[in-house]
Amino acid sequence: MTDSRTHVETQILSVERPFRFESGDIIPRLDIAYETYGSLNERRDNAVLIEHALSGDAHAAFYHEGDRKPGWWDCMIGPGKAFDTDRWFVICSNVIGGCKGTTGPSSVDPATGKPYGLTFPPMSIRDMVEVQRILLKHLGIDKLKCIAGGSMGGMQALQFFCDYPFQFESFICIASAMKHSAQQIAFNEVGRRAIMADPRWNGGNYYGAAPPEGGLSVARMIGHITYLSEQMMQEKFGRIRKDKESRAVFRPSFEVEHYLDYQGVSFVKRFDANSYLYITNAIDNFDLRSSLSSRGRFRGHGRQRGQHMEDMRSKRGLVISFTSDWLYPSSQSKEIVQFFTALNVQVSYTEVATEHGHDAFLTDYHQPSEIIQGFLSSLSEKSPSPCRTSIGS
Amino acid sequence: MVHKISSQNYPIIQEWIDRGSRVLDLGCGDGSLLEALVNTKQVDGIGVEISHDMILKCIQKGICVYQADIDKDLSEWVDGSFDYVVLNATLQVITRPYKVISEMLRVGRFAVISISNFGYARNRMRVLSQGRVSSRVRLSGCWHDTPVLRFVSIREFISSLEEIGVEIMDARYFFPMNIVSRSRWPLYNLLAREGIFKLRRA
Numbered sequence: 115m116t117d118s119r120t121h122v123e124t125q126i127l128s129v130e131r132p133f134r135f136e137s138g139d140i141i142p143r144l145d146i147a148y149e150t151y152g153s154l155n156e157r158r159d160n161a162v163l164i165e166h167a168l169s170g171d172a173h174a175a176f177y178h179e180g181d182r183k184p185g186w187w188d189c190m191i192g193p194g195k196a197f198d199t200d201r202w203f204v205i206c207s208n209v210i211g212g213c214k215g216t217t218g219p220s221s222v223d224p225a226t227g228k229p230y231g232l233t234f235p236p237m238s239i240r241d242m243v244e245v246q247r248i249l250l251k252h253l254g255i256d257k258l259k260c261i262a263g264g265s266m267g268g269m270q271a272l273q274f275f276c277d278y279p280f281q282f283e284s285f286i287c288i289a290s291a292m293k294h295s296a297q298q299i300a301f302n303e304v305g306r307r308a309i310m311a312d313p314r315w316n317g318g319n320y321y322g323a324a325p326p327e328g329g330l331s332v333a334r335m336i337g338h339i340t341y342l343s344e345q346m347m348q349e350k351f352g353r354i355r356k357d358k359e360s361r362a363v364f365r366p367s368f369e370v371e372h373y374l375d376y377q378g379v380s381f382v383k384r385f386d387a388n389s390y391l392y393i394t395n396a397i398d399n400f401d402l403r404s405s406l407s408s409r410g411r412f413r414g415h416g417r418q419r420g421q422h423m424e425d426m427r428s429k430r431g432l433v434i435s436f437t438s439d440w441l442y443p444s445s446q447s448k449e450i451v452q453f454f455t456a457l458n459v460q461v462s463y464t465e466v467a468t469e470h471g472h473d474a475f476l477t478d479y480h481q482p483s484e485i486i487q488g489f490l491s492s493l494s495e496k497s498p499s500p501c502r503t504s505i506g507s
Numbered sequence: 508m509v510h511k512i513s514s515q516n517y518p519i520i521q522e523w524i525d526r527g528s529r530v531l532d533l534g535c536g537d538g539s540l541l542e543a544l545v546n547t548k549q550v551d552g553i554g555v556e557i558s559h560d561m562i563l564k565c566i567q568k569g570i571c572v573y574q575a576d577i578d579k580d581l582s583e584w585v586d587g588s589f590d591y592v593v594l595n596a597t598l599q600v601i602t603r604p605y606k607v608i609s610e611m612l613r614v615g616r617f618a619v620i621s622i623s624n625f626g627y628a629r630n631r632m633r634v635l636s637q638g639r640v641s642s643r644v645r646l647s648g649c650w651h652d653t654p655v656l657r658f659v660s661i662r663e664f665i666s667s668l669e670e671i672g673v674e675i676m677d678a679r680y681f682f683p684m685n686i687v688s689r690s691r692w693p694l695y696n697l698l699a700r701e702g703i704f705k706l707r708r709a
Binding site: 430432448451452455456458460461462463464465466467481484485488489491492493 | 553559565568575584
């Protein structure tokens with residue numbers, strides 16, 4: 115086999131009607147970038163929705179023509195992998211507010227003919243979910259086997275599952291939280307401040323000019339520190355210096371400085387600074403519990419709480435955390451388990467031992483793959499119909 | 508993990524547990540007890556297990572499992588979350604049994620605990636004749652690597668329950684030749700291999 119690589123292209127769904135945000139703001143039209151892997155069966159009941167994290171996109175798996183690197187979760191999605199594309203029809207789309215094909219602050223506002231910039235409405239995790247509902251409708255899928263994601267992807271999975279429990283048989287939430295802690299908000303805020311302190315940011319109005327690369331790369335550098343564990347950083351870089359001869363003052367000299375610099379520089383090539391602001395803002399404002407009980411809630415199935423809870427009963431959930439993840443510590447995953455267990459969702463929880471910190475959700479695929487495969491298989495065996503009746507009834 | 512004596516208790520546990528109740532199984536191993544309870548009693552069950560391999564087996568069976576250390580992590584469950592909390596063939600590996608028993612009766616209305624009787628005649632004979640706690644007595648491993656930390660006789664266990672204010676609602680004692688009794692026979696502490704107890708706060 116010379117080329118076992120499977121190629122894929124990002125599709126764009128153009129929605130030529132207004133989209134209303136949770137905030138009440140409206141944009142006149144919307145693009146949704148998405149990819150699919152595997153095939154939808156005749157009963158249209160083998161779909162799995164994958165949710166990406168802060169810097170992810172619709173390209174979750176396989177290769178784009180001419181690319182050397184596959185999608186961001188290729189280790190988990192593909193034939194025989196955790197999300198086995200021989201069995202499941204896997205869908206992933208770029209979030210609203212992003213910059214990888216779905217409408218966001220860098221998209222052109224039809225009203226002005228210019229990019230939205232900061233006139234783009236502030237969006238929430240729930241808005242991300244609503245946009246994906248439009249996509250699912252377009253694909254003709256009502257009921258999904260599973261919704262899965264890590265980090266911010268886990269938040270979307272939880273929100274989607276809670277707002278529309280009748281659409282899903284199960285959820286998988288990896289290295290995520292019910293809401294951000296003060297520390298998590300603080301790190302995001304430092305990242306946002308770095309962007310906004312860059313004079314090139316210019317109040318978000320930099321399209322057509324030089325983007326605030328300095329600020330965005332600092333934001334990414336901070337992010338990367340929080341994604342790794344102290345131990346892993348020490349093992350990988352220690353105090354090794356790259357150019358011992360260099361006499362220049364305050365130039366990157368330690369290996370770790372070069373690493374962060376590289377991460378920052380490569381990020382600015384592929385990411386929009388305003389999207390970074392909007393998405394981190396959505397993450398910080400996410401609070402699952404209060405979003406489900408808030409009075410102003412106008413979306414989601416079952417506004418009367420009782421009906422809503424009944425839909426969740428006996429659904430299945432899987433929560434995974436990583437021992438060395440200090441950004442999204444296991445205690446936050448355990449809180450998710452307790453929350454859903456109290457709602458009678460059948461939730462399993464496992465903590466994977468790893469040194470790779472928060473990044474483990476993207477890199478440590480071996481143990482999670484076994485678990486996820488087992489979980490998804492047990493779903494199809496145990497409950498042939500996507501909507502099980504509740505236990506004891 | 509030590510699961511040598513666990514499955515003989517399944518019919519008794521199934522008899523004790525009400526249909527459709529909520530069950531927490533501490534040290535659930537591969538989830539086979541919960542699977543049996545789901546099938547026969549339609550319980551809503553969660554297992555607690557520390558081993559990754561066992562967790563994988565539970566998940567493959569579709570049994571709900573929570574990775575945790577029983578000694579540390581029961582505090583996460585809210586009071587009265589369960590009807591029954593089961594500790595089957597697991598007490599012997601627990602570091603702080605009193606704490607765990609009291610936690611079991613905090614998160615659950617009833618507790619089911621099975622123990623292997625260290626005071627059983629053959630155990631006494633083995634210790635006496637060999638001059639050591641052999642692996643038969645210990646249930647598994649050598650003195651330095653066995654997970655078994657607690658050696659308790661049925662008599663001691665029962666008096667401990669009284670001491671901590673726990674009432675025995677029902678019990679079964681396993682005697683040789685597959686004899687199972689509900690009542691404490693004379694010399695039960697010498698003759699019973701194992702015991703299983705249904706408990707609640709006195």
